[in-house]
Amino acid sequence: MPNTTRADALLADLPRAGRGRLKVFLGAAPGVGKTYAMLQAAHTQLRQGVKLLAGVVETHGRAETEALLNGLPQQPLLRSEYRGVQLEEMDLDGLLSAPVQLVLVDELAHSNAPGSRHAKRWQDVQELLAAGIDVYTTINVQHLESLNDQVRGITGVQVRETVPDWIVQEAYELLLIDLPPRELLERLREGKVYVPEQARAAIDAFFSQTNLNALRELAMQTAAVYVDDELDKGYRQLGQSAPALRGRLVVGIDGDEQAERLVRHASRVAERRHLPWSLVHVDNGRPRDEQSRLRLQSAQLLAERLGGEVVLLRAGEVAKTLIQHARERRANLLLVGQSRLRWHRRLLGGGLAARLLRDAHGLEINVLDHEQTSAPVARPGNHSAGWFDYALAVLATGLASALAWGVSSVLALPNISLVFLAAVLLVAVRSSLGPALVCAALSFLAYDFLFIPPNFSFSIQREEDVLTLLFFLLMAALTGNLAARQRRQLQALRETQEETTQLLDLSRKLTAATDRKAVISAAAQHFSDWKDVEMCLLNRDGAQGWLIETGGPVSFTEAERAAADWAWNHDQPAGQGTDTLPISHWWWLPLTVEDGPLALLGVRSRASQPLSGQRRRLLMALSQPLAQALARARLAHDLEAARLHGETEQLRSALLASVSHDLRTPLTTMRGSIDTLLALGEAIPLQDRRELLEGTRDEAERLDRYIQNLLDMTRLGHGALKLARDWVAPADIVASALNRLRAVLAPLQVQIDVPGQLPLLHIHAALIEQALINVLENAARFSPPQGRLALQAGADERELWFAVSDQGPGIPEAERAQIFDMFYTAARGDRGGQGTGLGLAICQGMVGAHGGRITVAEGIDGMGTCISLFLPLPEQPAPGTEELEHED
Structure with a gap:
C-alpha cells in the first residue's frame, strides 16, 4: 500500500480542523434506552472536566431519565407560538455563543418549528459541529431516509421525519442501543415508554x-x-491493502410514482456494497405533465440528500444511453425500475429492463418491481399530449381525405396513400407519438372507407387490398414513430444548446469585464433575459448589512435577511426550496472562491413556486464563471492598488530625497544676501543692494513654488495615493503653468503649440500642472540666454501628450534611462547645476499615478532635450456632465 494512502487513512481518523465530533446513539425503536445511555455518557464526560450543556433532551416523563438530566447543566429552550400553540425548540445561537465543548441533542430527526433557522434539527447539529463543538445525539433506525420505504412496508406506517444517511455514516462514533423485543414490550405495558393509553x-x-x-x-x-x-479504515491505517473498489452503481429513473422508492433502494444497495452511486435521468424529449416533473425533481433532491451524484442526459434511446454512461463511469451495476408494459412497448421490443438485459453485456442489471397499487384515476391534463394535438390529428386526417378524394381521378390508388402518410408525418412532427398513431389509425380507416373497393364500406373484397392496407398501417405507424422520435431529439438538442449558449454568452460577457462594476453589469445584462424569475446580486456593505448591487427590489424581512446571512456564512444555498429557512421567498446562492464568498445571488420565481432542479443546476453552473470573474476583478483591483501604492512610495522617497537639496539651495542664497545686507548696510551701493534684494525675491519665489508643490503632495495621505480627479482642458493646464513660470521663462523665446480642440483629461489637475512646471523649469534652467523653448500638445486615440523641448546641453542616450532615478546626480542630469526642481523622478511619480508615462528624446534641431508627458485618454463625458463627475 502506498504511504500516501496510509497517511490519508490516519488523517481521516482525526477530526477535521475546527470541526466537532458526532457520537450517535442508534436504536431500533423508542424506549430502548438511547436517551438514558446518552445522559450516562454525558455524566462520564462531566466528571472528566468536559464543559457541556444539554441543548434539548426529551425525557417523556420517565423518572430515571429526568433524574439523570437534572444533574447536568442545561441551555434554556426557546419558546414560540404557532397557530395558538406554544412550542419549545433548542436555542442554537445560545449554544454557539456559550463556552462549551459538548452539547446533547436528543431526537436528531425532529422537525423544527416554522420560522426556525433550519427546517430540521440535524441541520442545527451540523452547524454546531462546524463551530468546533462535539455533539451527542440519538436516532431511531426508522428515521434514516434510505429505509423509509422498507419501514413503511414492515410496519404500515409512513415515517415523515427522516435524516440523510450520510449524517450517521460520517459520525465519529456510533453506539447501538439494543433491547430485546420482549423486554421492550414489557416496558411498554408498564408505562415506562408511553402512558398506558398510548402504550396500548x-x-x-x-x-x-x-x-x-x-x-x-x-x-x-x-x-x-x-x-x-x-x-x-483500520486495515488501511496499518498499511495493509484495502478491498479494491468494486465499481459504481448507476440507477436510472423516470418521473413515475416509483422514482423516490427506487432512489432509496439504490442508496441502501450502494451502502451495503460500498459503492459510489449516480442517479441518471435520460431526457428523450417526451412531453411530461407537471406531476411527473415534480416527482422527478423530488427524486433528484432526495438522491442529493442521500449522497448520490445527479446526472441529466439527453438522448433518444434511453437504454443505449444508460449502458453507454455506465461504461463511461466504469459502473458494474445498473438499477432500474420495472416498466408497466403496454401494447406498443411489447410491439417495439419490450420495456426498458428487457432492452437492458438484451444489450448490456457484462453489466449486472437489477430491476426493482413496482408496488402493487391501484391504478391511478385518469384526470384531464394527465395525458402526454393535449386535446389540441389529438384535434390536430383528426383535422389532418380530414384534410388528407379531402385532398386524396380531389386527386383520386388523377393519381393511381397506391399513390393516394402517400397523401395520408404525409398527414401522419406532419402530425408526428408537430405533436408527439400518441397523436401520430391516432392519425395513422384514422387514415387507415379513411383510406379503406373511401378508396378500397367497395367504396364507402369497410369491407374488403380483394386479398391484395388487405395486404396493401396492412402495409399502409405499418408504414404510417413507423413513420409517425420515427418523426416523433426525431422531434424529441431535436427538442433535447435545443435545450442542451440553450444551456451551452447560456454558459458561452455569460463567459464571453465576463471576459470583457475588467472590474467588479463591469462584472456585475455583465451579469445583470445576461440575467435580464430570464423573464420567469427575478434576480439580484448582493454584497456586504461593511457593517454586516446588505448592499444590492443589481436587480431586485428585495424586501428584507427577518426571514430573508437570516437566509442570506446563513448562505453567506456557511457557503451553502439557503431559502426557498432548501431545508434552511424555506419560508424565505428567495433562493440564495453564494458566489464563492477558495478564500470565501464574493457576492450573493438571489433568485425568486415570478410564479411563486420553487425553482425546478434543472434551473437550479443551470444557475449553479453559471455561478462558477461569475464567481471567477469577480475574483479576477478583485485581483485586478488589488494589483492596481499595489501599483498605486508603489508609485506613492516612490514619489514620497523622491520627495524626501530632494528636500535636503531643493530647500537648502534657495534658503542658503537668501540667507547669504540677508547677512550681507545686515553686515554692510549703507556701505553697499544702491545698485548692489537692489540686485541682492531682487535675488532674494527670486529665490523666495522659487521656494514658494516648491512649498506649494509640497502642500499638494500632502494630499497623498497615509494609505494610498488619493487622486481628486476632474475633467480638465489641456489648454487650461498649459496656461496655468506658463503663468506661474512667467518670470523664469522671461529670458527665453517660448513657442506654444497647443490646439484648442484637444480631448478633456480626467486627472488631478494640480499634480499634472506641477509635473509640467517641473519639466518647464528644468528646461529653462539648462537653456542658454535667449534660447528657444517649445511647448507642444497633441493626442491620438489612446493618449494625450505634452512635449517640452529646449536647446540646452542635452542628455546622452546612454544616460537617458538613468535620469528618472531619484539618486541620479550627473552634471547634465535634471539635478545638475542649480537643481531647484523636484526632479524627473517626482514628475514620473505624478504622471505614473495617473497611469501615464514619461519619455526623453532629442530637443530642438537635434540639440538639447525633449521631455514628453503621456496621459491615457478616458471615454469622453456627455456634454454638460463634466461638472457632475468626480472620482477620488
Whole structure:
C-alpha cells in the first residue's frame, strides 16, 4: 500500500480542523434506552472536566431519565407560538455563543418549528459541529431516509421525519442501543415508554413483536455497515491493502410514482456494497405533465440528500444511453425500475429492463418491481399530449381525405396513400407519438372507407387490398414513430444548446469585464433575459448589512435577511426550496472562491413556486464563471492598488530625497544676501543692494513654488495615493503653468503649440500642472540666454501628450534611462547645476499615478532635450456632465 494512502487513512481518523465530533446513539425503536445511555455518557464526560450543556433532551416523563438530566447543566429552550400553540425548540445561537465543548441533542430527526433557522434539527447539529463543538445525539433506525420505504412496508406506517444517511455514516462514533423485543414490550405495558393509553395503541399499531424484530435487524445492519467501514479504515491505517473498489452503481429513473422508492433502494444497495452511486435521468424529449416533473425533481433532491451524484442526459434511446454512461463511469451495476408494459412497448421490443438485459453485456442489471397499487384515476391534463394535438390529428386526417378524394381521378390508388402518410408525418412532427398513431389509425380507416373497393364500406373484397392496407398501417405507424422520435431529439438538442449558449454568452460577457462594476453589469445584462424569475446580486456593505448591487427590489424581512446571512456564512444555498429557512421567498446562492464568498445571488420565481432542479443546476453552473470573474476583478483591483501604492512610495522617497537639496539651495542664497545686507548696510551701493534684494525675491519665489508643490503632495495621505480627479482642458493646464513660470521663462523665446480642440483629461489637475512646471523649469534652467523653448500638445486615440523641448546641453542616450532615478546626480542630469526642481523622478511619480508615462528624446534641431508627458485618454463625458463627475 502506498504511504500516501496510509497517511490519508490516519488523517481521516482525526477530526477535521475546527470541526466537532458526532457520537450517535442508534436504536431500533423508542424506549430502548438511547436517551438514558446518552445522559450516562454525558455524566462520564462531566466528571472528566468536559464543559457541556444539554441543548434539548426529551425525557417523556420517565423518572430515571429526568433524574439523570437534572444533574447536568442545561441551555434554556426557546419558546414560540404557532397557530395558538406554544412550542419549545433548542436555542442554537445560545449554544454557539456559550463556552462549551459538548452539547446533547436528543431526537436528531425532529422537525423544527416554522420560522426556525433550519427546517430540521440535524441541520442545527451540523452547524454546531462546524463551530468546533462535539455533539451527542440519538436516532431511531426508522428515521434514516434510505429505509423509509422498507419501514413503511414492515410496519404500515409512513415515517415523515427522516435524516440523510450520510449524517450517521460520517459520525465519529456510533453506539447501538439494543433491547430485546420482549423486554421492550414489557416496558411498554408498564408505562415506562408511553402512558398506558398510548402504550396500548402503540402495541397494536406499531410495536408488535414482528415489527420490532424487523426494525432490530435493520438497526443491526446499519451498525454493521458502520463497523465494516471502521474495520476497512483500520486495515488501511496499518498499511495493509484495502478491498479494491468494486465499481459504481448507476440507477436510472423516470418521473413515475416509483422514482423516490427506487432512489432509496439504490442508496441502501450502494451502502451495503460500498459503492459510489449516480442517479441518471435520460431526457428523450417526451412531453411530461407537471406531476411527473415534480416527482422527478423530488427524486433528484432526495438522491442529493442521500449522497448520490445527479446526472441529466439527453438522448433518444434511453437504454443505449444508460449502458453507454455506465461504461463511461466504469459502473458494474445498473438499477432500474420495472416498466408497466403496454401494447406498443411489447410491439417495439419490450420495456426498458428487457432492452437492458438484451444489450448490456457484462453489466449486472437489477430491476426493482413496482408496488402493487391501484391504478391511478385518469384526470384531464394527465395525458402526454393535449386535446389540441389529438384535434390536430383528426383535422389532418380530414384534410388528407379531402385532398386524396380531389386527386383520386388523377393519381393511381397506391399513390393516394402517400397523401395520408404525409398527414401522419406532419402530425408526428408537430405533436408527439400518441397523436401520430391516432392519425395513422384514422387514415387507415379513411383510406379503406373511401378508396378500397367497395367504396364507402369497410369491407374488403380483394386479398391484395388487405395486404396493401396492412402495409399502409405499418408504414404510417413507423413513420409517425420515427418523426416523433426525431422531434424529441431535436427538442433535447435545443435545450442542451440553450444551456451551452447560456454558459458561452455569460463567459464571453465576463471576459470583457475588467472590474467588479463591469462584472456585475455583465451579469445583470445576461440575467435580464430570464423573464420567469427575478434576480439580484448582493454584497456586504461593511457593517454586516446588505448592499444590492443589481436587480431586485428585495424586501428584507427577518426571514430573508437570516437566509442570506446563513448562505453567506456557511457557503451553502439557503431559502426557498432548501431545508434552511424555506419560508424565505428567495433562493440564495453564494458566489464563492477558495478564500470565501464574493457576492450573493438571489433568485425568486415570478410564479411563486420553487425553482425546478434543472434551473437550479443551470444557475449553479453559471455561478462558477461569475464567481471567477469577480475574483479576477478583485485581483485586478488589488494589483492596481499595489501599483498605486508603489508609485506613492516612490514619489514620497523622491520627495524626501530632494528636500535636503531643493530647500537648502534657495534658503542658503537668501540667507547669504540677508547677512550681507545686515553686515554692510549703507556701505553697499544702491545698485548692489537692489540686485541682492531682487535675488532674494527670486529665490523666495522659487521656494514658494516648491512649498506649494509640497502642500499638494500632502494630499497623498497615509494609505494610498488619493487622486481628486476632474475633467480638465489641456489648454487650461498649459496656461496655468506658463503663468506661474512667467518670470523664469522671461529670458527665453517660448513657442506654444497647443490646439484648442484637444480631448478633456480626467486627472488631478494640480499634480499634472506641477509635473509640467517641473519639466518647464528644468528646461529653462539648462537653456542658454535667449534660447528657444517649445511647448507642444497633441493626442491620438489612446493618449494625450505634452512635449517640452529646449536647446540646452542635452542628455546622452546612454544616460537617458538613468535620469528618472531619484539618486541620479550627473552634471547634465535634471539635478545638475542649480537643481531647484523636484526632479524627473517626482514628475514620473505624478504622471505614473495617473497611469501615464514619461519619455526623453532629442530637443530642438537635434540639440538639447525633449521631455514628453503621456496621459491615457478616458471615454469622453456627455456634454454638460463634466461638472457632475468626480472620482477620488
